[in-house]
Amino acid sequence: MSFTLASCALFKQQAYHSGQWLDAKDKKTFEVTNPATGDVLGTCPSLTEEDVENAISAAQEAFRSWSAQTAAHRASVLKRWHGLILAHKEDLARIMTSEQGKPITESRIEVDISAAYVEWFAEEARRVYGDVIPSPVGGRQTLVTKHPVGVAAAITPWNFPASMFTRKLAPALAAGCAMIVRPSERTPFVALAFAALAEEAGLPPGVFSVLTGSSRRIVKVITESQTVRKISFTGSTEVGKSLIKQSADTVKRMSMELGGNAPILIFDDCDIEAAISGLMALKFRNAGQTCVCANRIFVQNSIRDEVVARFAERAAALKLGDGHAEDTDIGPLITPDAAQKMHEIVQDAVKAGARIVTGGQMGCEDVAPNEKTAFYQPTVLTDVTPTMDVARNEIFGPIAPVLGFDTEEEAIALANDTQYGLASYIYTQDLGRAWRVSDALEYGMVGVNEVAISNEVAPFGGIKESGFGREGSKYGIDEYLDIKYRCMGGLAKPA
Numbered sequence: 001m002s003f004t005l006a007s008c009a010l011f012k013q014q015a016y017h018s019g020q021w022l023d024a025k026d027k028k029t030f031e032v033t034n035p036a037t038g039d040v041l042g043t044c045p046s047l048t049e050e051d052v053e054n055a056i057s058a059a060q061e062a063f064r065s066w067s068a069q070t071a072a073h074r075a076s077v078l079k080r081w082h083g084l085i086l087a088h089k090e091d092l093a094r095i096m097t098s099e100q101g102k103p104i105t106e107s108r109i110e111v112d113i114s115a116a117y118v119e120w121f122a123e124e125a126r127r128v129y130g131d132v133i134p135s136p137v138g139g140r141q142t143l144v145t146k147h148p149v150g151v152a153a154a155i156t157p158w159n160f161p162a163s164m165f166t167r168k169l170a171p172a173l174a175a176g177c178a179m180i181v182r183p184s185e186r187t188p189f190v191a192l193a194f195a196a197l198a199e200e201a202g203l204p205p206g207v208f209s210v211l212t213g214s215s216r217r218i219v220k221v222i223t224e225s226q227t228v229r230k231i232s233f234t235g236s237t238e239v240g241k242s243l244i245k246q247s248a249d250t251v252k253r254m255s256m257e258l259g260g261n262a263p264i265l266i267f268d269d270c271d272i273e274a275a276i277s278g279l280m281a282l283k284f285r286n287a288g289q290t291c292v293c294a295n296r297i298f299v300q301n302s303i304r305d306e307v308v309a310r311f312a313e314r315a316a317a318l319k320l321g322d323g324h325a326e327d328t329d330i331g332p333l334i335t336p337d338a339a340q341k342m343h344e345i346v347q348d349a350v351k352a353g354a355r356i357v358t359g360g361q362m363g364c365e366d367v368a369p370n371e372k373t374a375f376y377q378p379t380v381l382t383d384v385t386p387t388m389d390v391a392r393n394e395i396f397g398p399i400a401p402v403l404g405f406d407t408e409e410e411a412i413a414l415a416n417d418t419q420y421g422l423a424s425y426i427y428t429q430d431l432g433r434a435w436r437v438s439d440a441l442e443y444g445m446v447g448v449n450e451v452a453i454s455n456e457v458a459p460f461g462g463i464k465e466s467g468f469g470r471e472g473s474k475y476g477i478d479e480y481l482d483i484k485y486r487c488m489g490g491l492a493k494p495a
């Protein structure tokens, strides 16, 4: 493989704000490591409160001119950005795999998805319509128009560092907002690479910034700022709740894409091969580090033994390794601690009565075992009960707990027995059952005989403690718009 970060023009080790590539005021930095090897990839600035305040001021200034541009102009800049992202797909994917660890095949797909959000909102920018509503009173007109909220902020996770970046920045820019983005400290480089291409596309100085460093320090300035009118957060429910509390004093608009505990219900009238293939893709994408992956696998008891055996056989055949290798199916988890946490989850489940069908070990044959690697084998557990921690908590790793059920009603009750409500899935060939069960599931999203449900045209988001707001789709841009109602009086012809 010829790629090296040092040789990549998009590899940036400075933050981007106020239209410039800058170090922290106090020159402090933090290291970013390769989760597959533990090697240090580079450093990024650990920005100070003053740096953040400067970025917010620059955003407020830039917002005035950016929002005054026509929607057609904003769309044209976003379209240029879209083209540049695709033109640099391989470099962006390699940067992502280096810092996040996912297989290069998945990183390429994520770059495509990231670009798709930019293209979609370039189009949506020109469809921010209003209303003229027939007035109940003569001589008046009721006008409704939509306006950008102003300076917005985004805080993004490490698991999809590119698609979460554009899923927030693209609609904000399309709406006419300015946005400051704080990427995860574990995966800043791909966000900075996207920023370099956005700058090249012609986004004006200050309209967007990428602020690196301590999230607590950066977010404290953001949440306390009267200038920042909107926060879009993707991450754990725990942190989401903290941000909501921190933002209450300044009554900010909020979008919360939080944790999940997705059930997949596999009925005995399903296409079993399709269900197992879907389960493999759903559970082991990004080594299970996704908010929508199957966290609880409910299989109707009449087919459970067959499904477990075939699923475990497929899981055991997955190839662990460095994400840069083309034949890697599963890369490392984000940190060695995450791998250790997986081991503890499995050990706890076994103590509670679960049985390991395959996996259950740390490490990877192709990578020298040392304390810095973060590999964990794809693991299938059976004989899991709904009260076990492995079924109650979000796993966020390659562990697949299988539970049984007998009736449709029991399956629905089990699936809904959680405080989360993000994604859910059903495999059945009975149309009536598909409709009844998907109607009864208390989730923001339901995949029926399909697990690849996330794309730019669909409203992505959850309910209950998985958050609120929607990303993507025609609804996504509304998160960055305020509605204004004008009552136009005095229109009657003088007597």
Ligand SMILES: NC(=O)c1ccc[n+]([C@@H]2O[C@H](COP(=O)([O-])OP(=O)(O)OC[C@H]3O[C@@H](n4cnc5c(N)ncnc54)[C@H](O)[C@@H]3O)[C@@H](O)[C@H]2O)c1
Residues within 6 Å of the ligand: 155, 156, 157, 158, 159, 160, 182, 183, 184, 185, 215, 216, 219, 234, 235, 236, 237, 239, 240, 242, 256, 257, 258, 259, 260, 290, 291, 292, 394, 396, 422
């Ligand atoms: N709903 C979604 O679309 C979605 C997508 C991806 C991840 N997630 C969820 O995110 C979690 C895993 O991702 P993660 O580990 O990055 O989540 P996290 O909540 O630990 O971190 C998310 C972001 O918040 C920052 N952060 C962490 N603690 C903070 C604090 N106290 N104050 C301010 N910022 C803070 C992090 O640096 C990161 O940038 C899982 O629960 C997963 O379900 C949800």
Ligand SMILES: O=C[C@H](O)CS(=O)(=O)O
Residues within 6 Å of the ligand: 159, 160, 163, 289, 290, 291, 292, 454, 460
């Ligand atoms: O982890 C959460 C992501 O939103 C998953 S997806 O890429 O949107 O499916």
